[in-house]
Amino acid sequence: MPIDPMMLDAILGTFRNMVEDCRQKNISGEHFDNMCSTFARMEELGAQHSDLNAFNGQIMQENLYGTFSNHYSKALCQQAQQQSSEGGNYDDAFLLKQGLDALRQAIQRLRDNYREVMQMASGTNAQHQHDQSMGYIERNIDKELLSKAGGIDALKKQTQKSFEETLQKTPDAYDSTAELKVLQDPEPIIAPIQSLIELGEQPGMTYPRFLRLQIEQGLDKAAEGSAVTRSSYVTSLEFAQALNVSPHYIAQYTRQVERFDEMAAAAKFGVPQSRELQWAMDDIFREHEPLIIKWDRQRSFWENLLDDLYSWSLSYCSFAPHIQPWSLAKNPVEATRHTQNTQPGIFREREKLFLKYFGMTFMDLFKHETFAWEVTHHHVTYSQVFTEFLIEKIYPHCSPFKHLPGEIIEERASFYKKDRNCKDRELNPLLHLRAETFKTYYDRKFGEGRYLSKFGPVEKNEAAAAPPWNWETFKYRAG
Amino acid sequence: MSDPLWKEYQAYYRTRAERYAENPAYAHTYRAEKNLSDLVQSCEEPQDFKDRLGNMNELCANALIKDESLMEKSHFEKHQEHIRIQSAVTILEKVDDYTQVMDLITMVTNVIQQNGIAVSLDEANRQFIYDWDYIDRAEIYAKAEVPDKYKSDMQESATQMRRAIAESVRTLTADLQHWHQGWKINPEVNMEYRHRRLLPFTEDQIREQLAKFNAIINA
Numbered sequence: 046m047p048i049d050p051m052m053l054d055a056i057l058g059t060f061r062n063m064v065e066d067c068r069q070k071n072i073s074g075e076h077f078d079n080m081c082s083t084f085a086r087m088e089e090l091g092a093q094h095s096d097l098n099a100f101n102g103q104i105m106q107e108n109l110y111g112t113f114s115n116h117y118s119k120a121l122c123q124q125a126q127q128q129s130s131e132g133g134n135y136d137d138a139f140l141l142k143q144g145l146d147a148l149r150q151a152i153q154r155l156r157d158n159y160r161e162v163m164q165m166a167s168g169t170n171a172q173h174q175h176d177q178s179m180g181y182i183e184r185n186i187d188k189e190l191l192s193k194a195g196g197i198d199a200l201k202k203q204t205q206k207s208f209e210e211t212l213q214k215t216p217d218a219y220d221s222t223a224e225l226k227v228l229q230d231p232e233p234i235i236a237p238i239q240s241l242i243e244l245g246e247q248p249g250m251t252y253p254r255f256l257r258l259q260i261e262q263g264l265d266k267a268a269e270g271s272a273v274t275r276s277s278y279v280t281s282l283e284f285a286q287a288l289n290v291s292p293h294y295i296a297q298y299t300r301q302v303e304r305f306d307e308m309a310a311a312a313k314f315g316v317p318q319s320r321e322l323q324w325a326m327d328d329i330f331r332e333h334e335p336l337i338i339k340w341d342r343q344r345s346f347w348e349n350l351l352d353d354l355y356s357w358s359l360s361y362c363s364f365a366p367h368i369q370p371w372s373l374a375k376n377p378v379e380a381t382r383h384t385q386n387t388q389p390g391i392f393r394e395r396e397k398l399f400l401k402y403f404g405m406t407f408m409d410l411f412k413h414e415t416f417a418w419e420v421t422h423h424h425v426t427y428s429q430v431f432t433e434f435l436i437e438k439i440y441p442h443c444s445p446f447k448h449l450p451g452e453i454i455e456e457r458a459s460f461y462k463k464d465r466n467c468k469d470r471e472l473n474p475l476l477h478l479r480a481e482t483f484k485t486y487y488d489r490k491f492g493e494g495r496y497l498s499k500f501g502p503v504e505k506n507e508a509a510a511a512p513p514w515n516w517e518t519f520k521y522r523a524g
Numbered sequence: 525m526s527d528p529l530w531k532e533y534q535a536y537y538r539t540r541a542e543r544y545a546e547n548p549a550y551a552h553t554y555r556a557e558k559n560l561s562d563l564v565q566s567c568e569e570p571q572d573f574k575d576r577l578g579n580m581n582e583l584c585a586n587a588l589i590k591d592e593s594l595m596e597k598s599h600f601e602k603h604q605e606h607i608r609i610q611s612a613v614t615i616l617e618k619v620d621d622y623t624q625v626m627d628l629i630t631m632v633t634n635v636i637q638q639n640g641i642a643v644s645l646d647e648a649n650r651q652f653i654y655d656w657d658y659i660d661r662a663e664i665y666a667k668a669e670v671p672d673k674y675k676s677d678m679q680e681s682a683t684q685m686r687r688a689i690a691e692s693v694r695t696l697t698a699d700l701q702h703w704h705q706g707w708k709i710n711p712e713v714n715m716e717y718r719h720r721r722l723l724p725f726t727e728d729q730i731r732e733q734l735a736k737f738n739a740i741i742n743a
Contacts, residue, residue: 102702111637115630122626135570137529251529257536260543313543320592321549324599331603331721339724387678390668398660402725445669 048100051181053091056101062119076120083113092366140252145245148238148268155231155238162229168219175208218499223491228280237267266316271309274322278302280490287486289422289479291340292414297333301326340415346399347410351427353395354435354443355471357388361449362458392444407440412523420514423478428511429519431460431471436521468510475513477505530570537561549595556580556587585625589615589632604717607646611639645704651696652711652737653722655689659736662686686740693741711737 064084067077087109094100104110164170183197191197211215211218241264245255259265282298289295304325317325359365366377374380385479395405410416411432419425427435438453451456480503484496496503516522541561544554560580593612600609614635622628658699661686665678693709700707711734713719715727725729 096702098699099702102699105637105641105703108637111634114632119626120627191715251532253529253532253536257532257539260539318547318550320595324595325730327599328602335721335724338722341725383674383677387668387670387674390670390678394664394668398664402729403657425616446671 047095047317048091048097049181049185051177053100054095057084057087057091060087060113063113067117067120070124072120072124072421074120076116076123079116080113082084082118083109083116086112126462134277137252141245141250141255144252144255145242148242152242153236154236155235159229159231163222166221168217168221171212171219172208175204179204212332215497215499215501217495218500220499225496227491233267233273233276240264241268261314263312263314263316266314266319269319271316271319274307274319275302275305278305278326283486283490287483287484289418289424291337291344292418292424293333293336293340297329297337298328300333343403343405343413344415346395346403347413347416348426350395350399350407350410350433351393351432353388353392354439355427357384357392357443358359358435358439358449358453358457359461360384360388361454362461362463363457364463365459368463385448389443389447392443393445408436408521411436411519411521417516417522420425420516420519423473423475423514425473425514427471427474428509429514430511433519433521434460451494462508467505467508470511472506472509472511473514474506474509474511476509477503480504529570533570534561534564537564549710550588550591552587552590552594553584556584560584579623582623582625582628582689585628586622589619589628593619595731606716606718607641607643608718610642614639620697624650634665641703645700645707646713647708648696648700649710649713650719650722651693651709652714652734653719655692655737656733658689659733659740662689662740684728686743689737689740690743711741 061084064080067080086107087104090100090103090109094103164280179197179201182191182200191200194200195203217223237497241259244250244262246266259268278298278301282295282302285294285298305317305322308322308325309315312318356370359368360371360381365371365381371377371380371384399405399407399410405413416425420429425432436457438456439449442449442453460470461467462471484503487496537557538561541554544550544557547554547597560583563576563580564573567576593615597609597612597616600612615632618631618635619628620728622631645703665685666682668678670678697707697709714723714734720730734740
């Protein structure tokens with residue numbers, strides 16, 4: 046089966062447009078011919094291959110993207126040189142005009158691209174894209190598999206219903222224009238380009254003076270987008286602070302913003318050299334990357350340990366066969382027994398690895414900085430009272446070949462919201478604050494009410510009955 | 525060209541060179557730009573400059589590429605990035621052979637692209653890192669102490685986990701062989717600093733995990 050045209054067009058469309066663009070500009074000659082023959086080879090491979098990865102692999106092995114780009118640059122350059130030499134004798138006004146026209150075109154391109162991107166992000170095309178995706182599934186997914194899932198028509202009906210429901214609940218679910226307006230607004234890049242044009246338009250301006258002043262005023266570097274580079278680090282820092290995933294992300298982005306400002310202050314004309322900046326930012330990224338990885342691994346390890354205790358103890362409750370995951374098994378009762386008999390062995394092996402890798406016992410995890418961070422930033426899943434119950438009543442019994450005593454099973458069941466009359470004491474009652482904090486930031490950044498219209502309301506566990514975490518009273522914490 | 529205009533060109537070339545002064549990272553660029561500026565300052569009129577210019581403009585482009593490649597080389601040396609560094613090393617070896625800017629740009633683009641493939645192939649070995657937790661999970665299932673009745677279930681879970689790891693490596697290999705014929709995963713490179721720094725484990729722990737990974741994918 047050939048590569049799906051939807052996938053192939055997404056790749057080749059850009060190159061096709063570049064060829065067309067050159068044709069419209071009446072660009073011809075050796076380099077344009079080479080562009081066309083390289084593109085023809087890409088199309089030929091697209092028709093030959095049935096696997097997108099194999100197609101891309103051969104394109105890369107034959108360096109077709111690189112060859113095409115090189116000839117494209119040379120074709121454009123040749124045209125610019127031709128236009129320049131057509132001027133004959135030195136003509137300062139012509140050179141200045143040519144330079145300013147190029148800047149005006151750049152502004153136009155930035156605005157056109159932005160309009161195009163905004164149109165794509167507006168979500169007005171979402172239904173069409175949805176239909177296209179279903180068409181892709183229909184063409185590419187195994188018919189037998191589709192039939193097992195009820196057939197393509199049933200799948201289409203089901204996904205269309207879900208698509209419409211999503212739009213009803215969150216009208217901006219497929220619209221990212223508010224976000225793009227803030228994050229990819231071209232005006233901060235256009236402003237220095239416009240300043241350059243205004244500089245060039247000053248009465249009596251000459252081409253060499255224009256070239257000198259743009260360096261001295263840092264406008265050439267600003268036009269490369271240095272202001273946008275800084276704001277991208279600031280935005281990353283804001284996201285890291287709003288999400289509070291780990292202190293290392295915050296430290297990394299804080300340092301990157303600081304370093305940018307230090308380099309700008311030290312630069313001859315107030316703007317850092319882009320390559321120097323790139324490596325300086327990479328230094329900071331590399332310094333923090335291992336710390337972020339270690340933090341995430343430690344957190345994920347102890348989350349699994351707590352989850353093991355959670356599900357093991359829950360499996361003893363009388364209602365366990367009626368709730369997931371056990372209710373999904375062929376024999377739910379037997380599935381709960383399986384958990385009761387195997388989870389302690391799994392838990393103890395995981396505990397051994399936790400000690401081996403991070404030098405921590407189960408009890409040490411509560412003294413660890415990752416746990417303190419998760420509690421103080423409302424990320425930890427379980428409530429304080431339930432966590433203490435897991436530590437004091439469940440953990441001591443969770444050993445291979447041992448079972449949970451009857452009196453504890455009853456107490457364990459009392460934490461779970463098994464019906465509408467019950468309250469939930471398992472979950473952290475302030476878990477929603479994490480999303481609330483992010484929502485506040487999101488609305489401040491992208492507009493009041495944006496979070497709600499895009500993601501829906503922050504869900505609060507209305508049945509939560511456990512008291513909020515009080516780190517000071519948590520007796521298993523450090524010091 | 526009028527005399528005042530030529531003076532403005534002299535000022536422009538002076539500023540161009542000045543931008544790189546006192547920045548040791550751009551020493552070659554500063555020297556090349558300074559040579560060009562000195563020539564401009566020494567010429568009374570544009571024709572004199574044209575006659576004496578030679579390839580000094582091209583030398584400025586070469587110098588900039590050289591400085592940026594030296595910076596890149598030094599950066600990746602510091603971080604022990606033995607594959608990523610190859611792009612800068614190759615460019616530095618070739619840069620002086622080029623007299624035309626467009627040819628220089630073509631060479632640089634090609635080298636960067638080829639190196640990009642080499643980096644992707646090298647970093648594909650990090651499949652070992654991504655599979656770390658799955659290796660652990662297989663180990664946990666295999667070692668967990670459980671009543672006899674459940675032992676075969678647990679061993680089966682461990683076997684399935686190992687099969688999934690081996691399958692992911694087989695798929696990765698088939699995919700990457702489209703990009704580079706004969707590519708084979710080399711988990712041992714994960715002991716090298718550029719990969720190893722992503723693993724918050726001791727040397728012995730990584731070696732032990734590597735042995736398990738190799739046993740799984742070569743079974």
